[in-house]
Each structure stands twice: as C-alpha cells, then as structure tokens.
Amino acid sequence: MRLTRLTSPAAALGITVVAVTRATAFTRADTRVGFYDAVTPHYVAMDSHAVPSSHDLHVRRRDARIVVNGSSSLVNVHDVYYIIDLDMRGEKIPVTVDTGSSDTWVVKQPYECISLDWEHPERKPNCGLGDGLKGDLSGGVVANVSFGRAYVDGTFVSGYFGYEDVTLAGLTAKHQRLAIVNSTYWYGDGRTSGLLGLAYPYMTSLDGADASQPLYDPIFTTLWKDKLIDPVFSMALSRAADQTVKQPAADEGHETSYLAFGGLPPVSYDAASWARTPILPMSAINMDTQELGLYLIRAESFVYGQKGNLTTNGTAWPVLIDAGSTLSVLPRSLVDKLYAAFDPPAKYMSFNGLFYARCDAKVPEFGVTFGNRTFFFAKEDLLRQSARDPTGEYCRIGVTDGPDDGSNVLGVTFLSSVVAVFDIGLHEMRFASRVAY
Structure with missing residues (x-):
C-alpha cells in the first residue's frame, strides 16, 4: 500500500459459489x-x-505503531503488485495500481x-524504478506548485506537476494533471515507473511542499466528470503463486486480474452474494472532516475458527x-485469535516481525x-505458500496485526476472493464472491 501521510490530525491509517458470468444488468432489489x-x-x-519474501524491504515489527505524523497506514509488506500501462503520447508507462x-x-x-x-554510504542507491517518461509533457507544467508525497513505509517522491493526455482501458483523460518525479527514495519492483492513485480528490491536497495547495481531480475523477464513464470502477484481483507472473490474456479465463471503469470486469462470480455498504467519511479515522477521501467502510463483524x-x-x-x-491489517485483539486457530498455531518470526504457520498447517x-x-x-491467501521463512517450512499468514485504533486494512489477501465495486455516484462499495479459481 502507498497511503500518504496526512497533515491533518488523525488516528489512522471461500464461500461456496456457483459459476455465473455477468454481462447484463443485475436486478436484485437489495443491490x-x-x-x-x-x-x-x-x-x-x-x-x-510477486516479490519473494526474502526480498521484502517493507516490514512492520509487531510492536510498531502505525500512526506517523498524525495519520498513516501500515508499513506494507509488498510481495504482490498489480500493474497496468498508462499511454502518454504513445509511450507505455507501467504503474502500480493503488486505491489508498x-x-x-x-x-x-x-x-x-x-x-x-x-551504514554503507559508498553503495550506489537503487530505487528500482523503470525508465519512466522520456519526452516532455505536451500540456506544460504547473507554475510555482511543487509535488511531494511521503509514505509511511519511509519512501517519498518529489517533483512537479504538469498536464498530459493519459489513456487507459480505452479511455483518455484529456489535459490531465499528474506529477513528474525527479527525486525519490523508493523501493521499486524493477518494472514500474510510477503509481496510479484511484482515491478521492480530497487526498491530493493533504501533503506536499505546500500542504494547503488546492485539491485537483485525479484521473478517475476526470473520466467520470467528462462523462466518459459512470462514476464507478471495479477490480478483480487474481492471486499469483509464482514469484513473477504475467497474467494470461483476457480470453484465457477468469484468472486474469482486471481493473474496470464504468462497470464490472469480465469475471465469474456468485450472483446471489452481492452486498453493499456505505463509504465512510474521513471522520471514521478521527479526522475533523466529513469529506470522502479513502475507501473506508465498516466491517460489521468477523468470524474465525476451524x-x-x-x-x-x-x-x-x-x-x-x-x-x-x-496483507490485510486488523486489530491485534482479533488477529491473535486467528493465529491461535491455525493447527498448529501460528508463531512470531523475529526476522521480519510477522506471523507464520507451518506450510502444512490446518488453515x-x-x-x-x-x-x-x-x-x-x-x-x-490466509497461508501464503509463496512467502516462506528462511527454512522454507513456515508460510506467512495473510493477515497481520495493528493497534485497536482504527488503522485497519483489507488488502490483496481479501480482494483476491471478491469482485469489488467502488461506486462514487452512490457513495458505496459492493462486493460479490468470486467463483473459485
């Protein structure tokens, strides 16, 4: 996750299914x-x-606090990234997809x-980023406005803003404001050259060289305001077992991961499992505003056990x-019960501050x-066979613990089992269970 540090005061940051491929409108009364x-x-x-666990640089110690500079998220263990290409004047720029x-x-x-x-100042730094944009921005730069973002894993980027036509998924955001990074401390994956942020415009004004700068419309907001799509996007993330996985072509089945704008992705799901829940304002994480900024929702309850x-x-x-x-990050009081429910129980590994269970444990x-x-x-996703300890006998648990203060995240380990719909028009999220794949 790449959730930005906020400057405002804040506290934080399967199911049995039947195969149904949806290509028409869903008409259940409760969705x-x-x-x-x-x-x-x-x-x-x-x-x-997928980055092997031995290469992880973003580790969070069990006793670490998640709150940084007023508000933040976990320090992510980045072992899976999802990547798309942005087209800028014919240049294909691979970027990491981020809803945080x-x-x-x-x-x-x-x-x-x-x-x-x-400790080793003689070592040449390697931020792990690709070549990036080669030409100049066709729309020019934004005068006298600097770009800067600090992320809670310790990474940061800085540069300037400019304008360019950006195309993705067959849609073009004309004269789109985006940032060009010319200085960074980054843990890159060696493939991507940037980041695609999909959260609300509110988040664009909360950081940077000028913390009071006016907010602006991110790419997704531009697309729906220009009436190119309805104000909704969705995603279906498919898990990958290998260290580096090229997803199959779109016609090879629903194991492909998709990002979709204006509707649903072409995957199979349980049509009877739809659920809806409101998107919460930033006050849900103790910010003094009712603005919508992140995709915060309320988990009504959790169930666990054999x-x-x-x-x-x-x-x-x-x-x-x-x-x-x-990883998903949930309150310690809950996650400790989950760890104990593994047979044999999960154990703490000091080498990276996370919990592991035997790879043959009963999940x-x-x-x-x-x-x-x-x-x-x-x-x-609960017992990740591709993320092992140095002995190879223990596998990482897909849920880690945070303080009981609202700093909770449902990440890839949850999203790999659902179709997730981010509906800005109705201010709600919807979920349906994926067909087993």
Missing part, C-alpha cells in the same frame, strides 16, 4: 440495479509482480535516487479497502461481514 452492474467495455488486464492514494505520478529521466543507507466451530467477533471496525496492500476459516453477508478469505 444496485441498472448499468452500474453490467460488464463494461472499459477494462484492462493487470499484470501481477489519489495522485498519479511517473518518473522522468534523469531523476535523483536518494540513499538513506547510512470449520464447524466458528466464533463471531461482533465489534464493528472501519477498514480501508486497499489494492496496494498485500482456519476467516470471514468479514458487510451488508449482512460474510465473505471468507481463501485458504491460499
């Missing part, structure tokens, strides 16, 4: 009806890039890669839906309830 639930022609297949931030930025050569390796012996935790917590976070059930429907994590 959104009409074109919002049709498969859109404006979707793009996403590549996933709003800015879109790309690097442009030459840029400064900053080293914070105080099959046939489930326990319900009825505490309702706000959670952030974030495709940029591999418990774990689900979250929205709109009176419970969505279960897949066993493959």
Whole structure:
C-alpha cells in the first residue's frame, strides 16, 4: 500500500459459489440495479509482480505503531503488485495500481535516487524504478506548485506537476494533471515507473511542499466528470503463486486480474452474494472532516475458527479497502485469535516481525461481514505458500496485526476472493464472491 501521510490530525491509517458470468444488468432489489452492474467495455488486464519474501524491504515489527505524523497506514509488506500501462503520447508507462492514494505520478529521466543507507554510504542507491517518461509533457507544467508525497513505509517522491493526455482501458483523460518525479527514495519492483492513485480528490491536497495547495481531480475523477464513464470502477484481483507472473490474456479465463471503469470486469462470480455498504467519511479515522477521501467502510463483524466451530467477533471496525496492500491489517485483539486457530498455531518470526504457520498447517476459516453477508478469505491467501521463512517450512499468514485504533486494512489477501465495486455516484462499495479459481 502507498497511503500518504496526512497533515491533518488523525488516528489512522471461500464461500461456496456457483459459476455465473455477468454481462447484463443485475436486478436484485437489495443491490444496485441498472448499468452500474453490467460488464463494461472499459477494462484492462493487470499484470501481477510477486516479490519473494526474502526480498521484502517493507516490514512492520509487531510492536510498531502505525500512526506517523498524525495519520498513516501500515508499513506494507509488498510481495504482490498489480500493474497496468498508462499511454502518454504513445509511450507505455507501467504503474502500480493503488486505491489508498489519489495522485498519479511517473518518473522522468534523469531523476535523483536518494540513499538513506547510512551504514554503507559508498553503495550506489537503487530505487528500482523503470525508465519512466522520456519526452516532455505536451500540456506544460504547473507554475510555482511543487509535488511531494511521503509514505509511511519511509519512501517519498518529489517533483512537479504538469498536464498530459493519459489513456487507459480505452479511455483518455484529456489535459490531465499528474506529477513528474525527479527525486525519490523508493523501493521499486524493477518494472514500474510510477503509481496510479484511484482515491478521492480530497487526498491530493493533504501533503506536499505546500500542504494547503488546492485539491485537483485525479484521473478517475476526470473520466467520470467528462462523462466518459459512470462514476464507478471495479477490480478483480487474481492471486499469483509464482514469484513473477504475467497474467494470461483476457480470453484465457477468469484468472486474469482486471481493473474496470464504468462497470464490472469480465469475471465469474456468485450472483446471489452481492452486498453493499456505505463509504465512510474521513471522520471514521478521527479526522475533523466529513469529506470522502479513502475507501473506508465498516466491517460489521468477523468470524474465525476451524470449520464447524466458528466464533463471531461482533465489534464493528472501519477498514480501508486497499489494492496496494498485500496483507490485510486488523486489530491485534482479533488477529491473535486467528493465529491461535491455525493447527498448529501460528508463531512470531523475529526476522521480519510477522506471523507464520507451518506450510502444512490446518488453515482456519476467516470471514468479514458487510451488508449482512460474510465473505471468507481463501485458504491460499490466509497461508501464503509463496512467502516462506528462511527454512522454507513456515508460510506467512495473510493477515497481520495493528493497534485497536482504527488503522485497519483489507488488502490483496481479501480482494483476491471478491469482485469489488467502488461506486462514487452512490457513495458505496459492493462486493460479490468470486467463483473459485
């Protein structure tokens, strides 16, 4: 996840299914009806890039606090990224997809890669970014406005704003404001050259060299305001077992990961499982505003335990839906119960501050309830076989713990089991269970 540090005071930051491929409007009375639930022609297949656990640089110690500078998120263990290409004047720029931030930025050569390796200052820094944009911005630059973002994993980017036509999923955001990065401290994956932020415009004004700068419309906002799409996007993230995975072509089945604008992606899901829940204002994480900024929703309850012996935790917590976070982060009081439900129980690994269980452990059930429907994590996501300890005998748990203060995230380990709809027009999110794949 790449959630920005906020400057305002704040506290934080399967199910049995039947195969149904949707290409028409969904008409159940308890969900959104009409074109919002049709498969859109404006979707793009996403590549996933998996980083082996031994290469993880973003680790969060069990005793670390998530709050940084007033508000922040977890320090993410980035072992899976989802990537699409942005087209700028014919240049294909691969970027990481992130629902936990709003800015879109790309690097442009030459840029400064900053080293914070105080112990080995002689080492040449490597930010792990691609070549980025090669030409100049056709729309010019924004005068006297600097770009700067600091992220809670310690990374940061800085540069300037400019304008360019940006095309993705067959849609073009004309004269789109975006940032060009010319200086950064970054942990790159070696493939991407930037970040596509999909959160609300509110988040664009909360950081940077000028913390009071006016907000602006990110790419998704531009697309729906220009009436190119309805104000909704959706995604279906498919898990990848290999260290580096090129997703199959769109006609090879529903294992492809998709980002879709204006409707649903072309995947199979359980049509009877739709649930809806309101998007919460930033006050849900103790910010003094009713503005919508992030995709915050309320988890009504959680269930956990071995099959046939489930326990319900009825505490309702706000959670952030974030495709940029591999792991899900939930209150320690809940996650400790989940760890204990593995057979044998999960154990703490000091080498990176996370919990692991034996790779052949019996995995418990774990689900979250929205709109009176419970969505279960897949066993493959709860015990991640591709992320092992140095011995190779223990696998990482797909849920990690945070303080009981509202700093909660449902990341890729949750999103891999659902179709997620981000409906800006109705100020709600909707979920349906994916068909097992």
